Amino acid sequence: MKATRSILIGLVSVAAALAAGHLVAGLVSPLASPFLAVGNTAIDLTPHQLKDFAVRTFGENDKLVLLGGMAVVLAALGVVAGLVSRRSPWPGMALAGALGLLGAAAVLTRPTTTAWSVVAPLASLVVGVLVFRWLWSQAPAEVPGRRRFLLSTAAIAAGAGVAAVGGQLLAGRVDVEASRRGITLRPRVKAPEIPFSADFSREGTPPFLTPNDKFYRVDTALSVPRLRAEDWRLRVHGMVDNEMVLTYDDLLRRPLEEKTITLVCVSNEVGGPYISTSNFIGVSLPDLLRDAGIRPGADQLATRSVDGWTCGTPVESIMAPGSNAMLAIGMNGEPLPLERGFPVRMVVPGLYGYVSATKWLVDAELTTFDAFDPYWAQRGWGKKAPVKVMSRIDRPKSFERVPAGKFVVAGIAWAQHVGIDRVEVRVDGGPWQEATLATEVNIDTWRMWRIELDLKEGNHTVECRATNRKGDTQTNERAAPVPDGATGWHSMVFTSVAG
Ligand SMILES: Nc1nc2c(c(=O)[nH]1)N[C@H]1C(S)=C(S)[C@@H](COP(=O)(O)O)O[C@H]1N2
Ligand SMILES: [Mo]
Numbered sequence: 042m043k044a045t046r047s048i049l050i051g052l053v054s055v056a057a058a059l060a061a062g063h064l065v066a067g068l069v070s071p072l073a074s075p076f077l078a079v080g081n082t083a084i085d086l087t088p089h090q091l092k093d094f095a096v097r098t099f100g101e102n103d104k105l106v107l108l109g110g111m112a113v114v115l116a117a118l119g120v121v122a123g124l125v126s127r128r129s130p131w132p133g134m135a136l137a138g139a140l141g142l143l144g145a146a147a148v149l150t151r152p153t154t155t156a157w158s159v160v161a162p163l164a165s166l167v168v169g170v171l172v173f174r175w176l177w178s179q180a181p182a183e184v185p186g187r188r189r190f191l192l193s194t195a196a197i198a199a200g201a202g203v204a205a206v207g208g209q210l211l212a213g214r215v216d217v218e219a220s221r222r223g224i225t226l227r228p229r230v231k232a233p234e235i236p237f238s239a240d241f242s243r244e245g246t247p248p249f250l251t252p253n254d255k256f257y258r259v260d261t262a263l264s265v266p267r268l269r270a271e272d273w274r275l276r277v278h279g280m281v282d283n284e285m286v287l288t289y290d291d292l293l294r295r296p297l298e299e300k301t302i303t304l305v306c307v308s309n310e311v312g313g314p315y316i317s318t319s320n321f322i323g324v325s326l327p328d329l330l331r332d333a334g335i336r337p338g339a340d341q342l343a344t345r346s347v348d349g350w351t352c353g354t355p356v357e358s359i360m361a362p363g364s365n366a367m368l369a370i371g372m373n374g375e376p377l378p379l380e381r382g383f384p385v386r387m388v389v390p391g392l393y394g395y396v397s398a399t400k401w402l403v404d405a406e407l408t409t410f411d412a413f414d415p416y417w418a419q420r421g422w423g424k425k426a427p428v429k430v431m432s433r434i435d436r437p438k439s440f441e442r443v444p445a446g447k448f449v450v451a452g453i454a455w456a457q458h459v460g461i462d463r464v465e466v467r468v469d470g471g472p473w474q475e476a477t478l479a480t481e482v483n484i485d486t487w488r489m490w491r492i493e494l495d496l497k498e499g500n501h502t503v504e505c506r507a508t509n510r511k512g513d514t515q516t517n518e519r520a521a522p523v524p525d526g527a528t529g530w531h532s533m534v535f536t537s538v539a540g
Contacts (some may be wrong), residue, residue, distance in 0.1 A: 042127045042180050046190070051123025053198050054137055055115050058169030058209070060201035063142060066161035067211030071264065072151060072348065074208065075078050075165045076146030080263045081348075082106055082147045089420060089523055093308055096259070104263050115140075122173070124467040130177035141166025150322040152349025165349040172197055212266070213267065220269035221383055224376040232320045235301070238480040241489035244451035245436030249482065249489070250301070251317035253378050258379075259306045259315060259394065261416070266347045266401045266474045267360050270376075272385040275368075279406035282334030287448035289384055292370060295324040300365055303457055307393035307426055308522045312531040316455065318486050320390050322371030327360050331367065335360070337486035339407040343415060344387060345401040352399045354389055355425055356407070365458075365485055369400065391458025393426045393526060423525030426447075430456040430515050432464050432490070432507035433526075437535040444540035445498045450476075451491040452531075456509035460484035462509040465499050466492050468501055476505070484510070496537040504532040 059076050066074035072081070084092070084107070095103040118140060126133030140482075145162035148154060168241055179186075179193045240249040270289040277285040299322045306315035329341070335356065342354045359366040366389040370377060377383040382400025389397035395417045406413075418424045432454035437443050454461045460481065465473040479489035494503075508514040519529040 042177075042182075044124060044127065046180050047127045047133075047177075048120050049123065049194055049434065050126070050180065050489045051119035051121070051192050052116060053119075053131060053176060053201070053243045053519075054122065054133070054169055054173040055119035055140070056135045057172045057197050057201040057204075058137060058165045059115070060204035060494050062161045062165030063208035064204040064211070065164040065208070066158075067208035069157040069160055070153070070155055070265075072214035073148050073155075073161040074140075074155045074212075075148055075162045076108075076111070077263055078147040078151050078162075079358060080111055080146060080154060080218065081113070081151060081261070083107065084261050084263065089308075089422075090246070091523070096308070121463040126173075126177065130174050133173050133177070134170050137169035138166060141169050145508075146482050151449075153347075186199035186522050212264075215267050215269060217267045217269050217379060217383065220271060221376045221379070224270060224370075224516065226322050226371045226374070226376060228294075228297040228322050228371075230298045230459060231300040232301045233264040233482075236480050237484060238491065241451050241479050241491055243380055243493045244489075246448055246451050246453050246489045247317075247435070249318060249486075251319060253319070253373055253375065255379070256317040256372075257306065257320060258380060259308065259314045260400060260445060261350055262348050262401075265380050267379070268347050268384060268401055268403075273384045273403070275403060275405060277329070277333045277405045277407075279408050280336040280339035281330075282330070282336065285333050286442035287329075292324050292368065292385065295328070297322055297324060297370075298367070299371075300367065301482055301486050302365065302388055302390050303455055304388065304394055305428055305455065305457070307395050307422065307526050309527065310522060311431070311527050311529045316487065318451070319372045320374065321367060321369040322374075323367035323369035323388065326366040326368055326389070327364060328360065328386065329354075333407070335407055339409065341408050341410045341413065343403040343406045343408050343413050344402055345402040345406075346382075346399055347403045348401060350399070352396060353410065353413065353415040353418060353424060354387070354392065354397050354404075358389055358392055358397075358427075366397075391428055393428055395422065396426045398423075418472075422523060428455065428457045429526045429528055430454075430459070430461075430509040430513055432505045432515060433531050434491070434503060434505055437503075437533060439533055439535070441535045442533060442538050443496075445496055446540065447493055447495055448537070449491055449493050450503055451489065452505060453487045453489055454478075454505075454507040456507065456513075458486050460510040461488040461507055462506060462510050462512070465508075466494075466503060466505045467505050468494060470502070473506075498537050498539055500534065500536050502532055502534050506530050506534040
């Protein structure tokens with residue numbers, strides 16, 4: 042057979058197999074789509090260095106890049122399947138079958154697998170093998186058969202397109218947007234207004250409150266879980282006196298409080314962007330756990346997201362007086378956006394997000410640190426990860442040219458749940474000078490700082506360091522984000538030019 046024909050057969054068979062799996066998954070359970078399951082498995086198996094690289098390079102498009110990369114690899118395999126099958130269909134069918142088994146393995150090992158999940162990869166496998174065989178039998182040895190072959194191929198390709206779109210529509214049929222729109226949040230206690238004097242955004246820092254669509258996003262979810270508030274249940278179990286199952290209405294019946302809290306990711310490099318602040322609306326997590334009755338010895342709250350991601354939080358951080366730990370259902374006055382964990386997420390000020398901020402929360406088990414390792418602990422990250430004291434320069438930008446003479450350097454500092462006491466700045470290795478701090482909103486948020494410098498023409502390096510309320514000063518010892526947060530001073534090289 043001509044190479045072009047066999048390649049076409051390979052490509053169309055792969056597309057048909059993927060689409061069939063996606064369609065059936067849309068019917069039974071969207072995460073059982075072999076394509077998504079392989080992608081999610083790839084994310085879980087990726088070493089964090091590569092993950093950090095992907096996030097650094099592609100930002101929030103990292104997931105699209107992964108899906109695109111998988112599509113390219115699958116297309117290449119389709120080409121190979123075609124090329125090895127020019128004499129007989131069996132090698133290609135075997136390859137299609139092997140791919141199907143790989144998809145099935147990925148689906149079956151996902152934490153979200155249910156009994157029905159297996160039908161989706163099974164559909165992929167069967168359709169892949171049969172389509173390959175059928176198209177191969179349609180491929181003409183002679184010119185007259187060409188038209189029929191092309192029609193068959195086009196029909197299968199079109200069918201695959203329809204099935205893929207259908208699967209996507211079926212997966213989205215749960216109307217979470219409507220569920221979200223139907224919610225109005227009326228917190229009993231509102232967060233105090235942010236005073237003008239707390240916000241140095243006019244000096245080049247970010248605005249004090251991050252708009253929801255500008256809030257940094259870090260999670261392992263390839264497709265955002267779609268869970269309606271009406272269907273949401275939280276099971277609280279494990280080392281408790283009263284096991285509980287809570288509904289969204291149960292949460293709404295509890296006192297809702299709004300609190301201004303800064304969230305930061307452990308993967309944030311010195312000077313990095315993974316920090317944001319929001320007015321979170323939610324219910325007290327310590328009150329809820331007190332109702333459940335924590336048994337002695339339970340030192341870890343293991344929480345699970347509907348997509349299977351797990352998190353472990355020190356019980357003492359949650360239960361400490363004034364912890365401000367909450368089950369959040371709102372951000373900046375609206376119900377949580379879907380990608381923020383709608384309908385319910387956790388927030389515990391003072392801890393990095395991976396040990397505290399479970400999105401799409403559905404399960405909370407009181408356990409011990411000895412008994413259970415959550416997702417990132419299994420991958421070598423610290424089990425306990427309090428936020429380290431840190432500061433960042435926002436102005437000037439790297440290699441910026443600024444007017445010589447008086448110039449304001451500004452940035453942010455944070456030491457959540459401890460508070461910032463001081464920020465110091467030095468230029469070209471000179472003496473440390475104390476920056477002016479913005480008004481403190483509360484100890485759980487970032488704090489802006491500014492300092493006016495008088496600079497001669499030429500290149501300069503500015504550095505900053507923060508000290509928290511306990512008297513701990515940010516160390517200049519460089520540490521990578523893994524295992525429990527980066528350290529070091531942020532510095533910025535820039536040029537003062539005659540104005
Ligand atoms: N379900 C789920 N929750 C999660 C994560 C995740 O991968 N899955 N990532 C955590 C991490 S590492 C961080 S830093 C915060 C980020 O929350 P954001 O995306 O709303 O900024 O969510 C946490 N909650
Ligand atoms: Mo994170």
